[in-house]
Amino acid sequence: MSSSALVLPAAHIARRGNLFRGRPRCVLSLFLLSAMNLLLAHAAVAQNPQQGSSASHTPGAEVIIKNFSFQPSQLSVRPGESIEFKNQDIYAHTVTADDGSFDSGLIQPGSSWKLTVPKAGTIAYHCGPHPNMKATLVAASGAGQQPAAGSAGGSSPGFNPPKSPQEFHPILVNFTAALLPLAFLSDLLGLWSKRASLHNAAAWMVLYAAIITPFTAAAGWWWKTKSAGALPPSIIAVHEWLGTSLAVIFILLAIWRWRPQHRNTAPGNVYLVITAIVVLALIYQGSLGGLMVFGR
Amino acid sequence: MNARKFLAAGTIAVLSLFGTAAWAQQSGEGAKPSDPQIVGVVSAANQIDINEAKMALKKTKNDQVKQFAQQMIDDHTKLQKSVDDLAKKLKVKAEPSDISKSLHTADAAEMKKLRGLRGKAFDKEYIDHEVAYHQQVIDAASKVLIPNAQNAELKSALEGAAPLLQGHLDHAKQIQSSMGGSASAGTHKHHKKA
Numbered sequence: 001m002s003s004s005a006l007v008l009p010a011a012h013i014a015r016r017g018n019l020f021r022g023r024p025r026c027v028l029s030l031f032l033l034s035a036m037n038l039l040l041a042h043a044a045v046a047q048n049p050q051q052g053s054s055a056s057h058t059p060g061a062e063v064i065i066k067n068f069s070f071q072p073s074q075l076s077v078r079p080g081e082s083i084e085f086k087n088q089d090i091y092a093h094t095v096t097a098d099d100g101s102f103d104s105g106l107i108q109p110g111s112s113w114k115l116t117v118p119k120a121g122t123i124a125y126h127c128g129p130h131p132n133m134k135a136t137l138v139a140a141s142g143a144g145q146q147p148a149a150g151s152a153g154g155s156s157p158g159f160n161p162p163k164s165p166q167e168f169h170p171i172l173v174n175f176t177a178a179l180l181p182l183a184f185l186s187d188l189l190g191l192w193s194k195r196a197s198l199h200n201a202a203a204w205m206v207l208y209a210a211i212i213t214p215f216t217a218a219a220g221w222w223w224k225t226k227s228a229g230a231l232p233p234s235i236i237a238v239h240e241w242l243g244t245s246l247a248v249i250f251i252l253l254a255i256w257r258w259r260p261q262h263r264n265t266a267p268g269n270v271y272l273v274i275t276a277i278v279v280l281a282l283i284y285q286g287s288l289g290g291l292m293v294f295g296r
Numbered sequence: 297m298n299a300r301k302f303l304a305a306g307t308i309a310v311l312s313l314f315g316t317a318a319w320a321q322q323s324g325e326g327a328k329p330s331d332p333q334i335v336g337v338v339s340a341a342n343q344i345d346i347n348e349a350k351m352a353l354k355k356t357k358n359d360q361v362k363q364f365a366q367q368m369i370d371d372h373t374k375l376q377k378s379v380d381d382l383a384k385k386l387k388v389k390a391e392p393s394d395i396s397k398s399l400h401t402a403d404a405a406e407m408k409k410l411r412g413l414r415g416k417a418f419d420k421e422y423i424d425h426e427v428a429y430h431q432q433v434i435d436a437a438s439k440v441l442i443p444n445a446q447n448a449e450l451k452s453a454l455e456g457a458a459p460l461l462q463g464h465l466d467h468a469k470q471i472q473s474s475m476g477g478s479a480s481a482g483t484h485k486h487h488k489k490a
Contacts, residue, residue, distance in 0.1 A: 068459035090374050091460065092367075129367045130463025131470055 062086060063135070065093050065107070070125075070135035077139050079120045086112040094128040103128070166223030170293070172216035177286055179209035180250065184275045187267055196264045203263045210254035217247040232292060239288045246285060249278055328444050333393035335383050337441060338454070340396040341433050342376040344403040345426075351410055352422045360471050361419045364426070368464065375457060382453055395436065416475075423472050430465040437461065 062084040064071045070085075077083060085095050087107040095104040095113060101123070104113040117123075117139045127133035162168055183205035190198030220243055224236055256271060257263070267275075329337065349368035356362055383390065406425055413421050437454055445451040 067456065068463060090378065091371050127463070129364075129371070129467055130460070131466040132459060132463045 060084070063095075065089055065095075065127075065133075068130060068133055070095075070127075070133060073135040075135075075137050077117045077137050079117050079139050081117050081139075083115050083117065083137070084112050085115065091130075093130065093133065095125055096128045098124040098126060164222075164226070165219055166226050167219075169216060169219035169223050170289075172212060172219055173286070173289065175212045176209060176216045176246075176250075177282060179205045179212070180253075180275070180282060181279045183209065184272070184279055187272065187275070191266050199266055200264050202267075203257050206250070206254045206257045210250040213247045213250045217243050235288050235292055239285065239292070242281065242285050242288075246278065246282060253278065329393050329395060329440065330391070330444075331386075331446050331450055332388050332391040333396070334441050334445055334450065334454070335379060335388050336390040336392055337396045337399070337436070338379050338457075339376060339390050340399050341436075342372045342379070344399060345372045345429065346376075348403070348407065348410065348422070348425070351407065352418075355410075355414060355418050356422070357415070358419050358475075360474065361423065364423070364467060364471055367467070368426070371460060371464065375460060378453065382449065386447055386449065388447070388450070395440065420475060423468055423475060426468040427465065427472055430461055430468060434458065434461050434465065 061075060061077055061081060063075060063086070065085060065087045066089050068089065068091075075083070085104065085107060087093055087109055090109050092106040092108050094106055095102070095115065097103065101118055102115055102125075104115070106129075107113045117137060120139050123137045123139060125135060125137065162171065183202040186198045186202040186205065190196070190202065221240065224240055253271075253275065257267065345368050349365040349372075352361060352365035353369070356365065410418060410421060410425075437458060442451060442454045445454055
C-alpha cells in the first residue's frame with residue numbers, strides 16, 4: 001500500500017475518498033508528485049522559446065527617426081520580429097537595407113513603417129535620400145535555436161532553461177492559472193455528481209494554488225524590477241497589483257476551504273461565487289501578461 | 297634727419313596696415329554677416345537649390361535624377377519653412393549680403409548653362425553642380441554662418457541643418473558615381489530603366 005500511495009496517490013485518494021487516513025505519507029507523496037509535475041511542466045514550457053525566454057525579448061521594438069538619425073543606431077532583434085520605424089523628423093526618410101533586402105520607400109514625417117526582420121545576422125541599413133543616415137539591426141536567433149537556416153520558418157527549439165528568477169514567472173503562472181479554475185470546476189462537478197472526492201480534489205488544488213502563487217507573484221515582481229521601465233507602465237501597474245492581490249486572495253480562499261470539517265464537503269454558494277469572480281480576474285490578469293509579452 | 301625719416305616710414309607703414317584691414321573688412325571674404333544677413337544667405341541658398349531642382353524635374357528623363365530633384369524641392373522647402381518660422385519668432389528680417397549676392401550671381405550663370413543642355417549632358421551638369429553647390433554651402437555654413445550667428449537658436453538651427461546638407465551631398469555623390477559608370481557604357485543610347 002505504501003508503494004501504491006507513492007506511485008499513484010491521486011488514485012489512492014479517489015479510491016479511499018478519505019484524506020485523513022495515512023495522512024503524512026499521503027501529503028508527502030502528493031508533494032513529490034507535484035514536484036515531479038513542476039519539473040516536467042518546467043521542461044515543457046521552457047522548450048517553448050516564446051514563453052521560456054520572453055524576459056529578454058523586448059515587445060514592440062521600434063526605431064525613431066529624428067534629427068537625421070535612427071535611434072537606437074543599433075538594435076538587437078530576432079528574425080521574424082516586427083520593428084516599427086517612426087519618422088519624427090520634419091523630412092521624409094527611407095529605411096533601406098544596404099544589401100537591398102528591404103526598402104521602405106519614403107516615410108513621410110509623422111508616419112511609420114513596419115519591418116519583419118527577414119533573417120539572422122547583422123543587417124546594415126541607411127536612408128536612401130540621406131545616405132549619411134546609417135544604422136544596423138543585429139538579428140540573433142535565440143540561444144539554442146538553429147542559427148540562420150530555417151529560422152524564418154521555425155526551427156526546432158532546443159532546451160532553454162531559465163537563467164534568472166524572472167524567467168520562472170511565465171512557467172509558474174501556468175500552475176496559478178490552471179489550479180484555481182480546475183478547483184472551481186471540480187467543485188461544480190462534485191455538486192453535480194455528488195462525489196465527495198471531487199470536493200476533496202478541489203480543496204487540494206486550492207491549497208497548491210495558494211502555495212505556488214506567491215512564488216509566481218515574486219518572480220513577476222523580480223521581472224518588473226529587472227526590466228527597469230521597459231514594460232508598458234499602464235499595463236504593468238494593473239498587472240502587478242492585481243497579481244499580488246490574487247496571491248493574497250488565493251491564501252485566504254485556501255484557509256477558508258481548509259476549515260476543519262469542510263475539506264471533504266461541498267463548499268457554500270458564497271465561496272463558489274467568490275471563486276468564480278477570482279477565476280475571471282485571473283483570466284483578465286493572464287490577458288494583461290500576454291499583452292506585454294506579445295505586444296497585442 | 298634720420299629720426300624724421302623713420303617717423304615718416306613708420307606712419308606710412310601703420311596707415312597702410314589699417315587701410316588693408318579696413319578694405320578686408322569691406323570685401324566679401326572677411327565680412328562678418330549679421331543674423332539678418334545669415335537668414336538672407338540661407339534663404340537664398342534654399343531658393344536657388346529649389347529653382348534648379350524645378351528645372352531638372354522638367355528636363356531630366358533619368359529616374360534617379362528626377363527623384364533627387366524632387367527630394368531637393370521637398371527638403372529645401374521644409375528647411376526654408378523652418379527658417380521662416382524661426383526668423384518670425386526671433387523677429388529677424390532677411391537682409392542681402394555679399395555672400396547672398398555672390399550665390400545669386402553664380403546661380404544665374406548655372407541656370408543659363410543648364411538651359412542650354414539636355415539629356416545626359418544636362419543630368420551630369422546638374423548632379424556635378426549639386427555636389428559642388430552642397431559642398432560650398434556646407435563650407436559656408438561651418439566656416440562663416442555658424443561661427444558668426446549671434447542668436448543661440450539661430451546657431452543651433454544652422455547646426456541642425458548640417459546633416460541634411462551632408463545627406464544631400466552624399467546622395468548627389470552616389471548618383472554622380474553611378475552615372476559616371478553608365479555614361480561611358482552607352483553614350484549614344486537614350487536612358488533606359490534597367
